[in-house]
Amino acid sequence: MSTLSLSLLSLTAIxxxxxxxxxxxxxxxxxxxxxxxxMRNLEVALSVVREVPFVxxxxxxxxxxxxxxxxxxxxxxxxxSASLFRAARAWLGALPGGLAVATNxxxxxxxxxxxxxxxxxxxxxxxxxxEMLKHGYDKGLATGVVASAGxxxxxxxxxxxxxxxxIFAEVSIVKLLIAGIMPGLLTAAIYTVMIIVRCRLDPxxxxxxxxxxxxxxxxxxxxxxKQVWPLIALIMGIIGGLYAGVVTPTEAGAGGAFLAxxxxxxxxxxxxxxxxxxxxxxxxxxxxxxxxxMGAVMYTKFLALAxxxxxxxxxxxxxxxxxxxxVIAISVIYLILGMFLDPLGILLITIPVFVPMFAALKxxxxxxxxxxxxxVEIGMLTPPVGFNVYVVKNAVGDAIPLETIFRGCFWFLAxxxxxxxxxxxxxxxxxxxxxTMG
Numbered sequence: 001m002s003t004l005s006l007s008l009l010s011l012t013a014i015x016x017x018x019x020x021x022x023x024x025x026x027x028x029x030x031x032x033x034x035x036x037x038x039m040r041n042l043e044v045a046l047s048v049v050r051e052v053p054f055v056x057x058x059x060x061x062x063x064x065x066x067x068x069x070x071x072x073x074x075x076x077x078x079x080x081s082a083s084l085f086r087a088a089r090a091w092l093g094a095l096p097g098g099l100a101v102a103t104n105x106x107x108x109x110x111x112x113x114x115x116x117x118x119x120x121x122x123x124x125x126x127x128x129x130x131e132m133l134k135h136g137y138d139k140g141l142a143t144g145v146v147a148s149a150g151x152x153x154x155x156x157x158x159x160x161x162x163x164x165x166x167i168f169a170e171v172s173i174v175k176l177l178i179a180g181i182m183p184g185l186l187t188a189a190i191y192t193v194m195i196i197v198r199c200r201l202d203p204x205x206x207x208x209x210x211x212x213x214x215x216x217x218x219x220x221x222x223x224x225x226k227q228v229w230p231l232i233a234l235i236m237g238i239i240g241g242l243y244a245g246v247v248t249p250t251e252a253g254a255g256g257a258f259l260a261x262x263x264x265x266x267x268x269x270x271x272x273x274x275x276x277x278x279x280x281x282x283x284x285x286x287x288x289x290x291x292x293x294m295g296a297v298m299y300t301k302f303l304a305l306a307x308x309x310x311x312x313x314x315x316x317x318x319x320x321x322x323x324x325x326x327v328i329a330i331s332v333i334y335l336i337l338g339m340f341l342d343p344l345g346i347l348l349i350t351i352p353v354f355v356p357m358f359a360a361l362k363x364x365x366x367x368x369x370x371x372x373x374x375x376v377e378i379g380m381l382t383p384p385v386g387f388n389v390y391v392v393k394n395a396v397g398d399a400i401p402l403e404t405i406f407r408g409c410f411w412f413l414a415x416x417x418x419x420x421x422x423x424x425x426x427x428x429x430x431x432x433x434x435x436t437m438g
Contacts, residue, residue, distance in 0.1 A: 026295065055297075067257055075260050080113060081123040085106040086224055097141070098206070098209055101196065110153070121147055143400055147380075157242065159180055182429050187415075346376050371423060
């Protein structure tokens, strides 16, 4: 069997298994095991199964993942997300669509203490959606902004997807994390402009909030600053430490988790039971990610043995593809895969295929990382399997139909067309900050 036929057959088998609800890690590992057995023998296949879990788990850079997860879980369970929303509401609530704008801003702030889009969407869904519905906001806008702004957690550091991409693509994780800052802020800004313009043109989407007592409002704003300034200092310290090279991603995550715990204890919003819950959540999610990662490493080794990387490089050279055509091609592929597959699965399945192609054309792999993470997060909003949409649906129950949430995300997906066009046309939006690092 030719290299191309073998690689296409393996990818098809993986997609079929995932469609049959086989766990992604099992699908990746099982197909890889069968491939090694076919290409070599049973002993080689068994040796890969014995070796990969230990070698993968022993990778020091992976220690950033449980630290980021713990930091996000502590931030959520200690009430930091609630403080962010109250502060954003006090300062931005008077704008057209003020509560939606505040939700978007709070998601961006929580993203810098979380690293998980699903966690960000779940936290804000419980806080912001009831508040918006109470003030007569359109149900599609209220749910759509939470689902869409939750994706900012994958771009603004700390980001678990960037850590995994950096390990598998062999790219500096610190540069990837820093590269996500400007695209994340750009996304939040364009979302904000869209919300304000829509609500100004159609005030019925978001009835304005009346602040009758100006002195009470000013007092609320001052109190909100007192509540969130330690978190803002924590976020700036982590990002500044990464940018200056003072701390590694693991140290940043560990320090952030510790300081978030300390902040919760001082404010008396983080009892011991919440600490145990945070530890349990972070360990469970870490185990899931590592299991999928082990399967992805096996699949990467299988593709390398099959000669897929060499084949891709030769194909690129013979076709003399234009870099723009390659970017457009992977954009279409990611948008299609994002409709059906888990974000983590999409990332780990496609990296071994696309990274060698970008490298053959001497395109920047940090830039590719930003594009890939953006497309993966867009997939969390697109039907029929939009993970963030289902997270929001789970939070609101039967009060809001699923199609209403998807409809609410449509305007944010339209914004993503503009954002992705800018990121592709102007790579420096992503690369400027990493290039200024020492």
